[in-house]
Amino acid sequence: MPLTAAPTAATTAPAAWADALLLSFAQAGYARAEPSILQPAEPFLDLSGEDMRKSLYLTTDAGGEELCLRPDLTIPVARDYLASPRAGKPAGFSYLGAVFRHRGNRPSEFLQAGIESFGRQDRAAADAEMLALALEATAAFGVTEVEIRTGDVALFNVLIEALNLYPVWRRRLIKDFNRKIDLAQDIEQLTLATGPGHNEYEGVLAALAGSDRKAALALVTDLMSIAGATNVGGRTVAEIADRFLEQSTLKAGALPRDAIGIIKRFLSISGTPDTALAKLRALATDAGLELTAAIDQFESRIGFMAGRGIDLRKTRFSTSFGRGLDYYTGFEFELHGKGGGLEPLVAGGRYDGLMTQLGAATPIPAVGFAVWVEALIQIDRAPNAAASGNKS
Template sequence: MTETAASTGTAAWASALLASFAQAGYERAEPAILQPAEPFLDLSGEDIRKSLYLTTDASGEELCLRPDLTIPVARDYLASKRAGQVAGFSYLGPVFRHRGGLRSEFQQAGIESFGRQDRAAADAEMLALALEATGALGVKEVEIRTGDVALFNALIDALDLYPVWRRRLIKDFNRKVSLEQDLERLTLATGAGRNEYEGVLAALAGSDRKAALALVTDLMSIAGTAQVGGRTVAEIADRFLEQSTLKGGALPRNALGLIKRFLAVSGDADEAVAQLRALARDARLDIATAIDQLEARVGFMAARGIDVSSLRFSTSFGRGLDYYTGFEFEVHARGSGSEPLVAGGRYDGLMTRLGSATPIPAVGFAIWVEALTRIGRKPADSRSARTS
């Protein structure tokens, strides 16, 4: 196939895809290409800075070419008269990131759904539409990888850990190396030894972050300094909290074993539910609500014609973005390696972090158009895309 023919085929597929999304109730969104950089840096961390195309406006505000479309679509929704109401949007357009040897400008398509309270049904709809998108280009042999960060959060809450370790473990959940390191440190935490900050550590042991910030701020104010070694007050407070927690022994005796047992749960959805209920029963953990949500989601997926026995569920699966709060998924072409064709999930916490005064449920997915069209063979009727 020539490059022109391939481009024409991709354009036809993209047009048909957007039409199918519109028919499903998702109107076209076209957010500005130039975006404030702060939301991306705040939500993804300073590590993303090296991937952004940055500039500064006349007032000194840092701007960037949009690196994805989820945050821009969400910001436009929150700025509209429909903020807080049920609304769904689809999109197709360029995004910009430094990606090593790959092109820095590439196409992204997707859907964002806001305001729906029927979370399990909305989650299932996202996966069904994602599968329609891959099937529309002839990619039907797929692997569906799923997880649920809400289950991990429920487990950590049920274990009643010190606040510093609760925050640390939840933050590191999507960063597997960091989480493994944290678990190793928890294993080695013995409380042995003394250091020059003994009194401060004793004062902070078991406290929350607000109390630690207040104490460290007061101490640094007395010392007449705002930073030490380039670290802010908040970073220093977090470090003291971590040390005080480790000194006192971070976990109840069996908590580490329960976390590791939880992270080993995997298989098809029904197997995972059974393993999780057994864990909750054996350890007397109150995580039934999160398990019920998983089970309800699987039921809605089955009702949409998805072969749920083909889903690969793992409690350790995560997509590496802090703002996910529940269901997460990736769709891969079978045997294609680690690059996803479609990926997404639930991000209920994002809207308040973007300025909403009240929480707004949100879920969506993004399509890597280049990857999908490279693997796809030919456009097909989207109705054939559902797995059976």
């Protein structure tokens, strides 16, 4: 049976907006989910990295399993779905509950609401529905003027595959994109780092040039086995293999100039979705790249967004937009208050790869979003606070 938390000032939802929010989710067909507050820590650490550890409230059970208070609700809702008889079938869930993270001077316990949709094969329609419901969520708080920022990591991934780069370059570029690193600057720095120069591991680097990750891992494993070592400086065999593979590719100067130009042109595309669509098709034609399926999916999503009443003229799409999380696989979006701000009011996207990482035997389509209740309440209170200040 799910654990429940005692109500606190941070978790007691004002009835008016909570009722409106949950009603809008229920009317859209999303059943209320209430996953346990206490969760296995491993999935959060595996998906977000060990850096996440410092943000978690951790404990250990009698069997030695590391547990944590849930830091968000996407993974707990997904785990409950996978453990249910509905796993693999289309199902949608909504939620409103407390999550727990160390956040410096801000409260560590705060509310999160949202929706997760699993198993739908009509991806473009499901993506558009998530954005439409996210806009309804902000409206439940009385916030109707928002900035809509969107992107699609699938377009970048398909572009990188079409360029036929060495595997290490593909992994590095996709990893840097997911971590919101400035790729244009990163590419220039890495290109300058290639070329002649002495390295004490010249023989190893020459042997690895052009290899894939599996071959690199096998070679480094053999070399370290001969040396009787299992790690160096705290790095695992896999991490060392990746580093050698990256150095070997840089040594060979393996990122062609024409590929750099195409990537930079791709990353410069932004504007309304319709404008971006035209620029993407032009790029694919000019560069002779087969990107048709991914661009068609993008166009289909635009059509469903328009059908949902989303004003495309007020929607910004950027090919360089990303949410900084590895598990997103396609459409991504954020809603910001007018005037911007670093933190979004609502954020989400498509994460088709997450379900297999959580144990699903076969891939299951998944898309959803989280509502940052704290930020929306602050916006809702701001005009009232200003009015009160004017009266004093």
